[in-house]
Amino acid sequence: MINAPVAQKRVQESLVGFPPRVTSSYLAFAESGDLTNLDVVVLGVLQFYLAKKPAVPLEEMAGTTRLVEDLGCDSLTMMDTVFMVETLFDIKLDDTELTQLGTLDELRAHLRRHVQGHTASAA
Amino acid sequence: MSAPRVVVSGLGFVTSIGNDQRTVATSLRELRSGIERVDFLPGTDLPVKVVGTLKGFDTAAAQWPGWTWPEGYTFPRDLLRGMAPHGLYALCATEQLIADAKLTANELTADDTGMFCASAGSPRMLRQFVNQIHDSCGARIPPMGVVSTIAGTLNFNLAAHYGVRGAVAGFVSACASATQALGYACDEIKLGRQRRVLVIGGEDVNFESIFPFHGMRALSRNPDPARASRPFDRARDGFVGTGGSAALLLEEAEAAQGRGAPIYAELVGWGQSADGYNVANSDPDGRGLAVAMQRALASAHVAPAEIDYINAHATSTPVGDASEARALHTVFTSGGAHPAISSTKALTGHGLSFSGAMETAFCALALRDGFTPGAANLDDPDPVCEGLNLPRATLPTGPRMVLKNSSGFGGSNVCLVLRRWEN
Numbered sequence: 001m002i003n004a005p006v007a008q009k010r011v012q013e014s015l016v017g018f019p020p021r022v023t024s025s026y027l028a029f030a031e032s033g034d035l036t037n038l039d040v041v042v043l044g045v046l047q048f049y050l051a052k053k054p055a056v057p058l059e060e061m062a063g064t065t066r067l068v069e070d071l072g073c074d075s076l077t078m079m080d081t082v083f084m085v086e087t088l089f090d091i092k093l094d095d096t097e098l099t100q101l102g103t104l105d106e107l108r109a110h111l112r113r114h115v116q117g118h119t120a121s122a123a
Numbered sequence: 124m125s126a127p128r129v130v131v132s133g134l135g136f137v138t139s140i141g142n143d144q145r146t147v148a149t150s151l152r153e154l155r156s157g158i159e160r161v162d163f164l165p166g167t168d169l170p171v172k173v174v175g176t177l178k179g180f181d182t183a184a185a186q187w188p189g190w191t192w193p194e195g196y197t198f199p200r201d202l203l204r205g206m207a208p209h210g211l212y213a214l215c216a217t218e219q220l221i222a223d224a225k226l227t228a229n230e231l232t233a234d235d236t237g238m239f240c241a242s243a244g245s246p247r248m249l250r251q252f253v254n255q256i257h258d259s260c261g262a263r264i265p266p267m268g269v270v271s272t273i274a275g276t277l278n279f280n281l282a283a284h285y286g287v288r289g290a291v292a293g294f295v296s297a298c299a300s301a302t303q304a305l306g307y308a309c310d311e312i313k314l315g316r317q318r319r320v321l322v323i324g325g326e327d328v329n330f331e332s333i334f335p336f337h338g339m340r341a342l343s344r345n346p347d348p349a350r351a352s353r354p355f356d357r358a359r360d361g362f363v364g365t366g367g368s369a370a371l372l373l374e375e376a377e378a379a380q381g382r383g384a385p386i387y388a389e390l391v392g393w394g395q396s397a398d399g400y401n402v403a404n405s406d407p408d409g410r411g412l413a414v415a416m417q418r419a420l421a422s423a424h425v426a427p428a429e430i431d432y433i434n435a436h437a438t439s440t441p442v443g444d445a446s447e448a449r450a451l452h453t454v455f456t457s458g459g460a461h462p463a464i465s466s467t468k469a470l471t472g473h474g475l476s477f478s479g480a481m482e483t484a485f486c487a488l489a490l491r492d493g494f495t496p497g498a499a500n501l502d503d504p505d506p507v508c509e510g511l512n513l514p515r516a517t518l519p520t521g522p523r524m525v526l527k528n529s530s531g532f533g534g535s536n537v538c539l540v541l542r543r544w545e546n
Contacts, residue, residue: 013185014185016184016185016186016188016189017184017186017187017188017189017190018188048188048200049200049204050200051199051200051201075266076201076204076266076267077201079265079266080204080265080266083263083265086263092262
């Protein structure tokens with residue numbers, strides 16, 4: 001898992017301009033490893049990059065909300081989100097797997113698996 | 124049937140001397156400088172200390188989410204993600220232009236509305252983009268990396284965003300780019316191919332876009348922001364860089380009048396040439412620039428004595444300014460013509476690819492508002508300027524006929540002739 005000093009550095013380098021809730025949740029995850037904070041970061045980054053701002057925050061939407069059909073998440077938005085998540089959590093996501101993610105629940109679960117797996121292997 | 128007259132019927136500014144038309148006009152009249160001290164690389168002692176800064180913009184962050192800009196502009200996120208810093212400046216200038224020119228959405232997207240842009244690309248964004256690819260061994264390629272970095276970034280982004288359907292092109296003749304874009308836009312309209320063309324120039328202003336010019340010792344090392352940019356002065360030691368954006372609408376006069384658009388000036392003719400001399404230095408004799416001026420005058424059917432004001436290219440480099448002075452002697456002084464001459468780069472710094480758009484827009488303001496910008500920071504004219512009319516203060520009288528000069532790497536010279544609008 002990323003440590004707090006590294007997380008602080010990434011906040012300054014990569015999260016400038018992002019909503020405070022994304023930044024604070026990222027730092028909280030670095031501190032505690034609590035996966036609910038990871039979820040907030042992932043959805044917050046996605047929401048930030050969406051071309052059309054959703055009517056309600058993604059966190060408050062049903063997990064079955066579809067990325068493409070409901071949120072208008074195009075491939076560029078997904079790539080921006082993926083690069084940012086990879087940078088923040090020191091992980092590498094597979095393009096083919098990403099194309100199979102259809103909903104917010106699937107995105108959250110996929111990122112949880114990767115970040116947990118990375119943490120376990122790093123340990 | 125005679126060719127249509129072409130007018131400037133809208134302006135937009137993001138410059139070191141102002142981010143709106145009124146502020147820019149005041150700065151020009153009062154010779155207010157936009158140059159400030161900067162620390163390009165904190166912790167170092169670079170020999171270049173000053174630049175023409177943009178006020179109200181902060182694009183220091185690596186990516187657009189960290190950028191800030193003046194209130195009143197709202198841009199969609201999917202647009203900004205393909206933008207370099209000067210793309211943001213150009214968006215703001217273009218928004219001003221559209222409002223000023225009273226352009227409707229239908230007019231903007233008409234088949235005979237074009238867009239010509241001038242930009243050198245974004246060295247900063249390109250560095251980040253390529254580094255990211257290298258560092259990830261090719262695994263991480265930012266999807267908008269190409270369109271946000273290369274020299275066509277302005278025309279790619281702006282034409283798509285505004286739905287432009289006429290002629291779209293980018294110009295890359297360095298510091299002559301925007302002036303050349305204006306010239307070709309004028310031709311497109313006179314030939315009846317376009318009814319109007321938005322001409323937009325832009326440049327980043329940061330370490331990566333400005334400091335490389337120190338490699339050829341082209342930048343001033345004078346640390347005093349009030350004195351560093353001093354075109355035609357004996358003590359000049361190089362140019363002061365700047366960035367930003369300027370946007371002009373060129374339009375058929377009848378169409379502009381029919382829409383009730385503001386008409387600033389008429390673009391009567393233009394000319395261009397190349398030195399055939401050196402990749403970076405001007406021909407010391409100024410032969411190429413003299414030819415371009417003569418071609419512009421011939422194109423406009425105007426005699427040298429009819430020109431009241433020349434907005435010089437003069438960037439404050441020892442070689443370039445002397446070359447232009449000699450060219451001015453050849454075309455004007457030797458024939459007994461003594462138009463007022465100044466370089467507004469003394470106030471703004473040198474805007475590289477977009478300088479011609481910025482300075483042509485300044486000329487348009489001078490023609491409409493009736494003033495002639497003075498030659499700021501000129502204390503001791505270079506002896507080569509002997510006989511040139513270089514008024515130190517702004518003249519309260521406006522010119523009727525203006526010549527705008529631009530020169531760029533490779534020896535490209537482009538000159539425009541503008542006239543006060545008379546129906």
